[in-house]
Amino acid sequence: MITFEEATIIVNNHLISKGSETVLLSEASSRVMAEPVKADRDTPPFNKSAVDGYACRASDLGEKLLLLENIAAGYEPKVTISEGTCSKIMTGAMLPAGADIVVMVEDCEFDGKYVSFMGKGPKDNICLRGEDIREGEEVIPSGTLLRPQHIAVLAAFGVAKVKVAERINIGILSTGDEIIEPEMSPSAVQIRNSNGWQLYAQALSAGANANYLGIARDTKESLYSTLSNAVKQNDAIIITGGVSMGDFDYVPGILEEMGFKILFNKVAVQPGKPSTFAVRKASDGSCEKVIFALPGNPVSCFIQFELLVRPWIVASSGGDSRGLWTELPAETEYSRRNTGRLAFIPVIINSNGTFTPVRYNGSAHIAALTDATGIAAIPLGKATIEAGEKTRIFILP
Numbered sequence: 001m002i003t004f005e006e007a008t009i010i011v012n013n014h015l016i017s018k019g020s021e022t023v024l025l026s027e028a029s030s031r032v033m034a035e036p037v038k039a040d041r042d043t044p045p046f047n048k049s050a051v052d053g054y055a056c057r058a059s060d061l062g063e064k065l066l067l068l069e070n071i072a073a074g075y076e077p078k079v080t081i082s083e084g085t086c087s088k089i090m091t092g093a094m095l096p097a098g099a100d101i102v103v104m105v106e107d108c109e110f111d112g113k114y115v116s117f118m119g120k121g122p123k124d125n126i127c128l129r130g131e132d133i134r135e136g137e138e139v140i141p142s143g144t145l146l147r148p149q150h151i152a153v154l155a156a157f158g159v160a161k162v163k164v165a166e167r168i169n170i171g172i173l174s175t176g177d178e179i180i181e182p183e184m185s186p187s188a189v190q191i192r193n194s195n196g197w198q199l200y201a202q203a204l205s206a207g208a209n210a211n212y213l214g215i216a217r218d219t220k221e222s223l224y225s226t227l228s229n230a231v232k233q234n235d236a237i238i239i240t241g242g243v244s245m246g247d248f249d250y251v252p253g254i255l256e257e258m259g260f261k262i263l264f265n266k267v268a269v270q271p272g273k274p275s276t277f278a279v280r281k282a283s284d285g286s287c288e289k290v291i292f293a294l295p296g297n298p299v300s301c302f303i304q305f306e307l308l309v310r311p312w313i314v315a316s317s318g319g320d321s322r323g324l325w326t327e328l329p330a331e332t333e334y335s336r337r338n339t340g341r342l343a344f345i346p347v348i349i350n351s352n353g354t355f356t357p358v359r360y361n362g363s364a365h366i367a368a369l370t371d372a373t374g375i376a377a378i379p380l381g382k383a384t385i386e387a388g389e390k391t392r393i394f395i396l397p
Contacts, residue, residue, distance in 0.1 A: 002266070002267060002268065004342050007275070007277070010264060010277060011277055011308055012311070014290060015287065015315050015316040016288075016290060016316050018316075019166050020163055020166060021165075022162065025151065025154055028151060028154065028162040029147070029148065030147075031146050031164035031165065031207055032143060032164055032317035033140055033143060033150075033162070034163045034164050035142050036138050037140040037154060037159055038138050039133045039136060039137050039138075039139050042129050042130035043130065043133040044129055044132065047094070047095040047126055048126070049091060049102045049125060050102070050125045050126065050127050051091055051102060051125045052090055052105045053088075053089060053102045053105045053107075054067075054086045054087065054088055054089065054102065054103050054105065054108055055071070055081060055086060055088075055099035055102050056081060056087075056103065057083065057099065060083060060084060061101075061117045064084075065085055065086040066085045066086070066113065067087070068087045070087070070088045070089075070090075071087050071089045071093045072093055073092040075093070077095075077096035077097070080096060081096050081097065081099040095126060100124065100126075101125070102126055103117055104125065139153055140153060143320050167208055168235050168236060169208070169211065169233070170208045170234060170235065171213045171233065172203065172211065172237075172238050172240075173196070173216055173227070173230060173237060173238070173240070174193050174196040174214070174241060175215070175218065176241045176296065178190050179191060180193065182194075182197065195240040195294075195296065195298055196215070196240065197212075198301065198302060199238050199294075199301065202302070202305050202309075203238070203313070206313040206397075208313050211230075211233065211234060213226060213237075218250070220250045224254050227239075227254060227255075231280075231289055231291075234289075235289065236290040236292065236312075237289075237291045237292070238292045239291065240293075240294050240296055240301050252265060252276065260279060260291060261280070262277070262278045263278065264276065265277075268342060268380070269342050270338070270341040270342070271303060271344065272304040272344070273341070275295065275300075275304045276294075277290075277291070277292055292312075294309075299360075299368060303344050303346075303375055306396065307344065307394060324395055325395070326392075328349065328393045329353070329387075329390050329391075330354060330388065331350055331352075331355060332387050334376075334378075335383060335384045335385075336378065336383060343377070344377055345358075345375065345376050345378060346358045346360060346368050347373070355374060355376060355393055357376065373395070374394060374395050374396055376391050376392070376394075377393075378391070
């Protein structure tokens, strides 16, 4: 049995790199940037108004000002502001030459020809050219996992086609005679396949291509046949179930028969102790195929994907998975009885920057995950986390 830290090092030392490809901006979400993007213009690209109001000279604020024109966003001013004049201007519109202040419309009175300033001590309400980003400045570095906010930046700087890392192809395989598909009615001894579809969704959200492989039965022949075909079509396989100490848990032996080397099959964590990681190398020594075999208990399966598999997918795509962790203080005291392993518990990250453990009855308590927004790491040997004590938190996407 190895520590969680040792397991993460082993996993991250066996990445699969597939090169890059160019996709349309509409297809770039949840992909990893394969090259940096630089600004093609200043932002803002011109001095502009931050409010609806009147553009004028600050030195003229005590006078009645002659209105020259209305300036809408998307149109260039036609006249220059001079002594005793102003122009009405909309939010985001280009500031006319000669103006050095914009007075909010609610602080002014207009009599049909002249504008009078009624407020006191106004701000200039001007956004200066390039104050946000300068032309040529890097705005998105290589290795960034693209979220909606990144897509907006790409669009703003004219990037209609995006160079991204190729997706990792991941097969999702559930095992067990007791498992049935969600649309089926279970008998008293059957359960629906929540793990398989959970892993499918997790793999997609991590930026991989997910391929659902169904359910393999608890026979060596069924598992071997399904895995043999799956390995040919995928870069990695995630198996759920079939890796503990049960009489019908055939997965470890089958992996070895297929040429995989099992690098670990027990991790000193709770939940997720029987997590297994195996690799098969190409003739040049590079990592060719990877298999993650995760426990069948739903919470164990979910947490070990997030802590071991998601960072592997991100890193294999050229991204940086270190930012998935942070430290937050506990909202209330948390205690546990079993301190013999590093524990991972689902938590809620509160709006005040603290965390609170969710109601959690063990690794089969699937409903505990629905409210969770993070996973807290409770160190080996530690029985109590005091209120206010900082703890490492994995932030769920």
